[in-house]
Amino acid sequence: VTQSPVCRSYSHPQHDQTLFEERYLRYISPLGKGNFGSVELCRYDPLGDNTGELVAVKKLQSNKQSNLEDFQKEVNTLHVLHCDYIVKYKGVCYSMGRLSMSLVMEYLPYGSLIGYLEKNKDNINTRRMLLFASQICKGMEYLQSLRYVHRDLAARNILVASETLVKIADFGLTKVIPHNKDYYRVTQPGESPIFWYAPESITESRFSQKSDVWSFGVVLHEIFSYCDIKYNPKRLYMQEIGHNVLGTSISVHLANLLKGNWRLPQPSNCPPKVYPLMRQCWAHDFDERPYFSDLGNQIETMIQDERE
Numbered sequence: 221v222t223q224s225p226v227c228r229s230y231s232h233p234q235h236d237q238t239l240f241e242e243r244y245l246r247y248i249s250p251l252g253k254g255n256f257g258s259v260e261l262c263r264y265d266p267l268g269d270n271t272g273e274l275v276a277v278k279k280l281q282s283n284k285q286s287n288l289e290d291f292q293k294e295v296n297t298l299h300v301l302h303c304d305y306i307v308k309y310k311g312v313c314y315s316m317g318r319l320s321m322s323l324v325m326e327y328l329p330y331g332s333l334i335g336y337l338e339k340n341k342d343n344i345n346t347r348r349m350l351l352f353a354s355q356i357c358k359g360m361e362y363l364q365s366l367r368y369v370h371r372d373l374a375a376r377n378i379l380v381a382s383e384t385l386v387k388i389a390d391f392g393l394t395k396v397i398p399h400n401k402d403y404y405r406v407t408q409p410g411e412s413p414i415f416w417y418a419p420e421s422i423t424e425s426r427f428s429q430k431s432d433v434w435s436f437g438v439v440l441h442e443i444f445s446y447c448d449i450k451y452n453p454k455r456l457y458m459q460e461i462g463h464n465v466l467g468t469s470i471s472v473h474l475a476n477l478l479k480g481n482w483r484l485p486q487p488s489n490c491p492p493k494v495y496p497l498m499r500q501c502w503a504h505d506f507d508e509r510p511y512f513s514d515l516g517n518q519i520e521t522m523i524q525d526e527r528e
C-alpha cells in the first residue's frame with residue numbers, strides 16, 4: 221500500500237477488474253461532453269438483473285487515429301492516478317473488435333460544479349465553497365507531484381461526488397512535463413479554452429504547473445460566481461474585448477487585455493479575502509504565482525476563520 225503525500229489516499233495494488241465486456245454495458249443516459257468524446261451513464265450488468273453498478277463511460281468521439289492515440293494517453297494517465305480528489309478510473313471496454321475503446325470511470329451522481337452550484341446556490345455557504353476549492357488544490361498538488369499539467373482546469377471539469385466532496389476530471393488535455401524542463405510546449409493548440417488560459421499559454425502555448433494555477437484562479441471566480449452564466453469568464457472577457465472585434469484573433473485581444481493588467485472583476489458576493497487569492501493566481505509573471513500548496517494553506521486558514 222502506498223500513500224501519496226498530499227492526497228492521503230491509498231493505492232492498493234488491487235486486482236480490480238479493468239476489462240468491461242461491451243455486451244454487459246447497458247446504456248442509460250447522456251452525461252456530458254469532454255475533450256475527445258462524450259460521456260454516458262451506463263449500468264455494467266453481467267447478471268442481467270439490474271443489480272450491476274452504475275458507471276460513467278467516455279466514448280472516443282471519432283476513430284481518427286490521432287484521437288485514438290490521444291484517448292489511449294488519457295486512459296493511461298487516469299489509470300495511474302489514485303487520489304480522493306481525482307475521478308476514479310475503473311477500466312476500459314473495447315468494441316468493434318478493438319478498433320474502438322471506451323474509458324470506464326466511477327459515476328459521480330451530482331454532475332459537474334457548473335450545474336450543481338447554480339442549482340444549489342441558496343444553500344451553499346462560503347465554507348463549503350472554500351472546502352471544494354481546497355479539495356481541488358489537493359488534487360492538483362497530487363497531480364503535480366507526478367509532473368502532470370492538467371491544461372483544462374475549469375468548473376465544467378470538476379465533478380461533485382457528494383455535498384462535501386468534489387473531484388477533478390477530464391484528463392483529455394493532460395500532459396507530462398519532461399524531466400529536463402518545467403513547462404510543456406503544445407504544438408497543435410486545437411480548440412483551446414483560452415478564457416481559462418494563462419497569458420504565456422495564449423501567446424506561446426507554454427503550459428506548466430503555474431499555468432494550471434492561473435486556471436485555478438478562474439475556477440475560484442466561477443465557484444464564487446455560483447457558475448452563473450451571466451458572469452461566465454468567456455462572457456466577461458468578451459464584454460471587455462467587444463463582441464464586434466474583426467480581423468485580429470480574439471486571443472490577441474485577450475493577451476493584450478491581460479498584459480494591460482485587466483482582470484476578471486470581483487464576483488458580487490465574494491468574501492473579501494477570496495478575490496486577492498484569485499489575483500495572486502493571475503500574476504502576469506508565472507514565477508510570482510503561488511504553488512497549489514500555498515493556495516491550499518491559505519484556503520484552509522480561511523475555512524478555520526469561517527468556522528469561528
Ligand SMILES: N#CCCn1cc(-c2nc(Nc3ccc(C4CCNCC4)cc3)nc3c2CCN3)cn1
Binds near residue numbers: 252331332
Ligand atoms: N469532466 C468532464 C467533462 C465530461 N464529462 C464527464 C462527466 C461525468 N459525469 C458524471 N456524473 C454526472 C454528470 C451529469 C449529471 C446530470 C446533471 C444534471 N443534468 C443531467 C445530467 C449527473 C451526473 N460522472 C462522471 C463523469 C466522468 C467520470 N464520472 C460528464 N461530462
